[in-house]
Each structure stands twice: as C-alpha cells, then as structure tokens.
Amino acid sequence: MKVAIGSDHAGYSKKRDLMPFLLREGHEVLDEGCYDEESCDYPDFARKVTERVRRGVADRGILICGTGIGMAIAANKVPGIRAAVCWNSKTAAAAAEHNMANVLCLGSRMLTLVQMKRLIRLWIETPFGPDRHRRRVGKITAIERSFLCCGKHHKP
Numbered sequence: 001m002k003v004a005i006g007s008d009h010a011g012y013s014k015k016r017d018l019m020p021f022l023l024r025e026g027h028e029v030l031d032e033g034c035y036d037e038e039s040c041d042y043p044d045f046a047r048k049v050t051e052r053v054r055r056g057v058a059d060r061g062i063l064i065c066g067t068g069i070g071m072a073i074a075a076n077k078v079p080g081i082r083a084a085v086c087w088n089s090k091t092a093a094a095a096a097e098h099n100m101a102n103v104l105c106l107g108s109r110m111l112t113l114v115q116m117k118r119l120i121r122l123w124i125e126t127p128f129g130p131d132r133h134r135r136r137v138g139k140i141t142a143i144e145r146s147f148l149c150c151g152k153h154h155k156p
C-alpha cells in the first residue's frame, strides 16, 4: 500500500519513528512533513496528506498531531476523505470495517509508539464490512456531494 504520512511539531518524532515501521510492513511511504520540531500548523499537513489520498497518489493517509483531533477536523473538510481519530484497537478496526476511513489520525500525546503501530496495523489489515456499512458510507458521500454542487453551498 502507498501511505502518505504527515504531522505537526507535536507529532514529528512519532512520524519519524513510524516511517521505518511502515516500510518494514511492506508499504511505500510518502513523507509530507513536517521535518522538525519547530512549531507549525497542523492544517497545512492535513491538507498535503489528504490531497495525496484524494488524487489517488496514496491509498491511505496517516496524520499525527498532539491529540489527532485537529488533524481529523481539517482532513474531513476535504471531499472524499474519511478521517478517523483512533485511540485503541476497537476504534482502529471499526474505522476500517464500519467507516472505510482512508485517513487515520493519531494523538502523539495520547499514544505510545507501540500503541500507534498496533492501531496502524489493525486499520490497514481490517477489511471493509458488509453492505449496511457501504450504504451508510454512501450516505456520507451524498451529504458531501450536496454541499459541493457547483462550488456553492446547497441544502442537502
């Protein structure tokens, strides 16, 4: 799988340490920054990673900030992105099985590196669930489309 990964300063060291793990797991990694611990703004990296996923350059995206929350809020503004903040095995598996999450958001101040690796593996390896989940994800896409029509905001 091709995985785009990005972080802000709070997530930088975890991103740095996760990249060799992803390579060892057999994935191709696109590093979208940041590249040091100097203070920076998480939406910039949410944008870079989600653009890669949206355009199909990457299959999945991983975003790391202090909590995962800011990254998820920013990422979910991008059409076609389903970003999930996950904090344990159940949420990581459900994000894949129920929500077809194509971006995983992790909190560097909430999770250890070992926990992150476990969540990433689960999220990547868990298949999307049965038809009722497809129907629900389809309804999410329909909401998104109703607001995108002609570049204007329309009532759904």
Ligand code: RB5
Binding pocket: 008, 010, 011, 042, 065, 066, 067, 068, 069, 070, 071
């Ligand atoms: C940075 O201090 C912090 O606000 C950011 O990493 C993230 O947690 C935002 O959601």
